[in-house]
Amino acid sequence: MSLSGQQRKKLQDALLNAFPTLASLEQMLSFGLEKNLRAIAGEGSLQNIVFNLIQAADSQGWVEDLIRAGCDLNPGNQLLQAIAETLLSNHQPETPSNISQKQSNQVQKILILAAIPHSLRLDKEIREIEEAIRRATNRDLFEIKVKTAVRPQDIRRAIAEEQPQIVHFCGHGEKDGSLLLEDDGGNNKPVAPQGLASLFELHNDYVKCVLLNACYSEQSAEAIKQHINYVIGMNNPITDKAAIAFSQGFYDGLSYKNSGKQDVFQRAFNEGIVAVKLENSLQGAIPVLKKG
Numbered sequence: 001m002s003l004s005g006q007q008r009k010k011l012q013d014a015l016l017n018a019f020p021t022l023a024s025l026e027q028m029l030s031f032g033l034e035k036n037l038r039a040i041a042g043e044g045s046l047q048n049i050v051f052n053l054i055q056a057a058d059s060q061g062w063v064e065d066l067i068r069a070g071c072d073l074n075p076g077n078q079l080l081q082a083i084a085e086t087l088l089s090n091h092q093p094e095t096p097s098n099i100s101q102k103q104s105n106q107v108q109k110i111l112i113l114a115a116i117p118h119s120l121r122l123d124k125e126i127r128e129i130e131e132a133i134r135r136a137t138n139r140d141l142f143e144i145k146v147k148t149a150v151r152p153q154d155i156r157r158a159i160a161e162e163q164p165q166i167v168h169f170c171g172h173g174e175k176d177g178s179l180l181l182e183d184d185g186g187n188n189k190p191v192a193p194q195g196l197a198s199l200f201e202l203h204n205d206y207v208k209c210v211l212l213n214a215c216y217s218e219q220s221a222e223a224i225k226q227h228i229n230y231v232i233g234m235n236n237p238i239t240d241k242a243a244i245a246f247s248q249g250f251y252d253g254l255s256y257k258n259s260g261k262q263d264v265f266q267r268a269f270n271e272g273i274v275a276v277k278l279e280n281s282l283q284g285a286i287p288v289l290k291k292g
Contacts, residue, residue: 003058007087008051011067014079015050018070022046024205027163029053032069033062064088074205107141108254111164113155114148115171115181125170125213125244132251142255151182152191159203166254167200168211170243173234177219179212193223201227209265211250213243218288225290230265232272234286242276242283249275265289 003011019025025046026037041052057063067088070080110133112126126146133142147158159167172180178190197220200207209230212221221233238246253271254264269289277284 003054003063003087007083008054008058010079011054011063011083012047012050014077014083015054015070016047017079018074018077019205020046021202021205022049025050025053027206028069028073029066032073033065107143108166109143109145109162109164110166110168110251111158111162112144112146112168112170113150113158114146115150115169115179124240125247128244128248129168129251132248133255135252135255149182149186151184152189152195155181156199159199159207163203163206165206165208166211167207167209168213168247169217170213170247173212173214173216173220175216177216177223179214179217179220193220196220197223197226200224204228211247213238213247218290221288221290225292227292229292230269231290231292232269233288233290235288236286238283238286239280242280242286245275245279246272246287249273 015025019028022037029035029037029040037049037053040056041049043049044052053066054063057066064087067080067084071077071084074080110129112129114126130144133144145158145162145164147154150158169179174180174190176190177193179196181189181191183189200210204227207228210221210224210228210232212224212231212233215234215237217233218235219233221231225231232250234243250268250272252275253268256267256271266289269287273284273287276287
């Protein structure tokens with residue numbers, strides 16, 4: 001295949017839309033094709049790097065592989081899908097069904113961020129999450145990382161270093177929607193919803209779901225959903241038992257076998273709601289799912 005100038009321009013626009021940072025583009029090329037972006041495209045602006053990448057792929061005969069890798073690493077991106085449907089003869093268009101199937105067949109890294117680490121509830125919540133994953137029939141598809149006593153800079157660094165698909169915050173929240181972290185002295189440090197939204201804007205190429213298991217976290221969930229497809233928050237105070245039950249149900253649901261016809265995170269959320277209602281029916285309306 002040799003691309004026309006117009007096709008190269010459309011592919012350039014699609015790749016910039018799907019992978020808006022140098023890091024995300026590097027990861028796509030490394031994970032999808034086991035190629036080194038800098039060795040292929042050199043240095044410069046992201047736009048120039050993408051241009052050089054397409055030129056190299058086109059001249060060396062692996063542009064189709066590049067398109068497929070982009071679609072696999074960012075399923076659902078409409079610009080990439082349009083390119084794939086035009087240029088790849090055996091391309092299967094992405095639908096909610098096959099996107100869900102891909103999600104269920106890929107390793108999901110879960111990053112648990114725990115504030116106020118001496119709380120018995122948080123220790124138990126983490127144990128319940130780990131137990132739900134251990135019971136799963138497809139448990140090999142999940143990896144759990146835990147960070148405790150988190151400060152704002154710890155959250156920022158942990159997400160960048162771990163690049164998780166799911167970020168789970170367990171801790172406390174305030175009525176204005178702020179989440180309580182810690183400062184350098186171990187004191188409470190509220191972080192406002194818009195600050196959290198700005199953080200997740202930087203990581204929306206791999207974070208698929210954020211679970212804020214903290215009281216009054218709905219406002220933060222509403223802000224984060226601008227950048228992340230699935231965000232769960234709490235619209236009122238939630239008891240420790242109900243919070244733990246929701247986590248347990250959510251990860252049970254996430255780990256069940258999926259026929260490919262279900263929305264993975266919606267199913268997990270529904271399972272969490274059922275778990276809360278079985279524990280305390282009055283708390284069942286507190287967790288809310290925001291879809292971006």
